[in-house]
Amino acid sequence: MSYGTTTQEQLDRGYVLDRRQAVPALVGDHRDFLIVTGLAGTAKDIAHLSHDGAHVFTMAGAMGAAVSIGLGLALAKPERRVLVVTGDGELLMNVGALATVAVTRPPNLAVVCVDNGHYGETGGQRSHTSLGVDLKGIAAAAGIPATRRVSKQDEVSAASKLLRESNGPVFVVLKVRPGDPPAYKRNMDAAACRLRFRAALLGT
């Protein structure tokens, strides 16, 4: 697997978009959301986009927890829109969380899976999604009412609108080609980030 160039196989599978353009385009104005991210790639995507904003909680461990954290936040803050941005590897580690989102049905929760089909931080091993597993299908079958697959530029803006306007949980798979996220040195002190997040949101 070579990074940075698009192979015919990636084209065939829809892993074409560059995350460095596609994630910002899909998220749009990040201040519209309270954001929880996964580890590594998506944490850097969103930290870079938001300048490590106080309305963002990024993870650097506890792999598999992003959707659940977003769910708890969405239930606690029904008046705000909550966006989870995580990777395919992170989501696959706790795919049951999609079932819990489906049965809990928070109207203000959107989940974006930035799916490059690979474990980008550990040497580029293929993940289940590039071996045929369809996360959008899993989310839809679990009962999440609004699901989208975005693999082309002209599909981004409708999905971006859906993240903001859907009255019910939303799940969007954003297919991107393997490649580095933007470099960004974010705060990795989870306790400091927790307090920063609460201070900005709650004033406590």
Added chain:
Amino acid sequence: MLVPCCFRLARVLEQRGGLRASGLDYKPDASSCSVFVPLGALYGCRRADKYGSICVFDTEAEKVALTPEKSEQTAGPAWPDALYDLLCAEGVTLFAYVPDAGHKVLIERSLADPSVKSIPLTTEEEGVGVLAGANLGGAKGVLLMQSSGVGNCVNFLSLVKSGKFPFLILISMRGDFGEGNPWQMPMGQSTQRVLEAMGVLCMRIENADDVLPTVSAALTMTFKSGNAVAVLLTQKLLGAKAF
């Protein structure tokens, strides 16, 4: 003397006229399910309806749990209902659970209560994430689970420890006193050590009389001093299962 009780009970009292008769105009706080009512109003209804178990606090610093006599209609011990009222009175609004018989009353009451959110989980570790997210949003949650699920939580407890999240689990024990299923023994016998290894404080309960004081202490240690706390409801309290 005014005491906290859950919002739902207050509504029942109001419908009965007890609160109006006392001249108290109570106002539910939107961010909490607890309201304050006169102690007399609670006494008046203690045996009169299904809210027979009501936890009230003295106005002094020390909290006193008054567990009324078991109502004739109620099967099972009185503490589970009183425990639910205590959690609500302390502002717990999220109940994340993996089902277990030891948590039956808490699960059923949370599902029936429109003033709280009840979240069924596919695995216990999800509950760790849900409670962390709830804390980010300013809500208090509790995770209800069986000791068998403690192993599922371990990696997510990194989140709790790194983020210094207040975190409360009520764990019904398997694999301890009188256990009849050999598959339950390894996790049951390791539960406390595993939790402690990840920085979770453990408080064991063996007697019904200790349930409310212990959980009350755990609530304080969680939400006032910011700890991760597990309350272990042992099989001496719950009864051992033969399966």
